[in-house]
């Protein structure tokens with residue numbers, strides 16, 4: 012493990028390499044514990060660079076075993092090799108030269124899952140961000156692009172498939188039962204996009220004909236026997252390829268596109284050129300074992316990685332500070348894809364829920380950083396929801412500001428101007444400025460300033476003059492390293508809804524720019540005056556969540572109900588109902604803490620039940636309405652001094668009140684939303700299932716017994732219904748005979764299918780209340796819990812820390828102490844995984860003082876360890892600062 016070097020990298024220090032890499036030729040002789048890697052690299056000195064400047068290559072835990080210059084051994088006096096770097100002096104000043112580096116590495120011992128490693132007997136690589144330097148010494152940075160030729164030699168019986176990036180050149184038998192394969196990738200790429208896979212795998216094949224008529228081979232590799240479970244992934248891949256042609260004009264550019272599913276992977280998936288590697292959780296699905304959410308995730312992640320082929324691979328990042336250039340943009344593209352394939356408003360609601368529950372807390376806590384950070388200590392810690400999700404929202408705002416045509420022109424210009432390059436955020440923004448003629452200087456602050464802007468709004472209506480006045484004030488909170496902030500350009504979609512539900516069309520606007528239904532807030536304080544409004548309108552603001560902000564807008568329950576009933580923007584209707592629920596849930600938490608009786612506003616109950624019963628609305632939307640803000644959402648709204656037990660009790664009381672008032676309606680929904688016929692994962696059926704399952708959950712609140720959920724469990728004919736019924740049983744009626752029996756049945760039925768057993772772990776990891784930790788410890792003793800498999804660790808320990816507010820935040824601090832102990836145990840094996848799970852404590856300062864004290868002590872225990880990885884040290888120190 013690389014322990015902390017303490018070095019901080021700054022954006023301002025960027026400079027290009029001294030040497031230009033022309034070509035890469037790699038030969039791998041695969042062996043589980045002693046793989047030989049020979050790298051032949053052709054370089055030339057960049058024009059103008061000092062002729063005495065040495066070549067500096069990166070390494071990580073490497074030992075050099077051979078070094079040639081133009082095929083001649085380099086004398087030891089001419090270079091310095093350490094595990095972290097190789098420095099070669101006295102290289103030619105003008106002519107190109109070839110360096111041959113030989114290293115031996117041990118894939119079997121690679122528990123970090125970075126570089127070349129083995130998973131279930133399969134060789135596999137992960138090179139983003141800095142994993143390539145664990146394979147060979149190399150200029151391992153994204154602005155060094157070259158075409159690669161790869162030769163893989165391995166035992167034929169154990170590794171019938173030898174895969175790498177690009178097009179297949181050829182292969183054949185080698186010596187002593189070994190064979191070889193050669194691949195050539197003509198598209199210049201950085202080392203983080205390199206991939207190699209070798210092993211004995213099953214394969215599912217198909218083809219795709221591109222818009223210019225080229226036939227592309229599609230192959231998905233999975234463990235033998237799991238081939239049928241890759242069918243949906245293949246379908247999603249073909250739909251993604253088609254969509255990218257239609258929507259963005261992007262065609263695939265190699266003869267073959269491959270996906271490999273592996274069971275040990277630190278993240279979701281990786282977009283290596285022509286050879287995507289996936290966490291098998293995001294490839295494998297069948298009706299018996301996958302939920303609707305699993306299918307939706309597979310569709311989204313297959314699309315995301317495929318879309319990277321243009322946004323990430325053809326155009327990559329100049330340096331890691333530009334990560335959002337590929338990630339924010341690609342998330343935006345996959346969001347749009349899913350919106351087109353499914354229901355746009357429901358997809359938008361899910362995106363915003365996710366953004367608010369994950370990114371908003373990050374932006375409000377000690378780990379806050381700009382979408383484009385300016386410094387980092389460990390780049391692995393910047394694959395964050397701010398870079399990804401807020402990065403996507405920033406791209407979405409560009410689309411909103413420019414409108415469809417100019418946004419498309421800007422994207423086309425970006426693809427044309429920067430194809431084959433390593434670009435920056437400035438390059439990207441400039442394309443939109445050039446295509447639209449709009450100045451985006453102020454807008455670019457979205458990339459630079461961290462923190463979620465708060466927009467405070469007041470309004471008034473004057474009948475006599477028919478004018479509606481809207482005053483807005485923006486405030487961007489201080490974040491680590493950034494105290495004073497400039498006002499931003501915030502695009503706010505709005506509507507003025509009249510009494511009869513129609514939208515007012517103002518005759519004139521003063522005070523600022525309004526384009527279509529978008530109001531441009533650019534000043535710190537700004538007042539807009541709309542004329543020609545015949546009666547007092549209800550303001551609907553930030554429709555479709557046009558800007559990722561917090562909004563303070565005091566609206567009466569009656570006005571919110573009016574929006575919920577009439578807005579033409581379905582997202583805004585959902586938002587209004589949520590805004591109606593939030594004060595109730597906050598008050599309930601306060602009352603629970605003070606031991607007072609908890610009441611629920613009848614207006615909230617009737618608005619929820621009205622929407623739930625509205626058959627003009629799609630079931631998936633109605634299910635979203637009935638899914639009240641989570642305990643974490645309520646904690647965020649409360650802002651500080653939080654008591655998770657009180658929040659939980661308060662929320663439960665509100666759920667019970669809604670359930671009792673709506674029992675009849677929920678029963679009707681539970682019966683009518685049953686989907687007939689065999690399971691299909693389409694959005695319409697999934698929507699019905701989600702409405703039926705939320706109705707089931709309310710019904711158990713209404714009658715207080717496990718009977719109905721137990722029956723739903725017994726009769727479920729698909730994993731969505733089965734897992735939901737089990738969740739209701741376990742969370743609402745833990746330790747009852749019904750729940751124990753159901754958990755047991757589930758385990759027996761799916762034993763051997765690790766991805767399904769992960770659900771069994773997660774459901775139990777989220778059972779609320781004081782017994783949670785004992786349950787986690789017992790589950791960790793279960794032989795199905797494999798401590799070095801990231802999916803198992805995330806399902807049990809990660810889910811407990813991130814998603815069990817009452818269990819994890821036990822008032823005596825046992826949850827935090829447990830987490831500290833686990834982080835210290837995971838870190839030496841897999842620092843990336845340890846660091847990520849530790850971020851579950853990012854909001855510790857908003858806990859009430861007793862819990863916050865315990866949390867601080869646990870963090871300090873971690874900090875005191877002398878052998879922390881850079882990954883964990885970076886997170887823990889930022890959290891304590």
Ligand code: 0A1
Nearest residue numbers: 137139140277278280281394
């Ligand atoms: N680029 C990938 C995410 C990714 C990042 C780092 C990794 O290293 C373990 C793996 C994957 C994506 O956006 O999908």
Ligand code: ZN
Nearest residue numbers: 315319338341
């Ligand atoms: Zn990505």
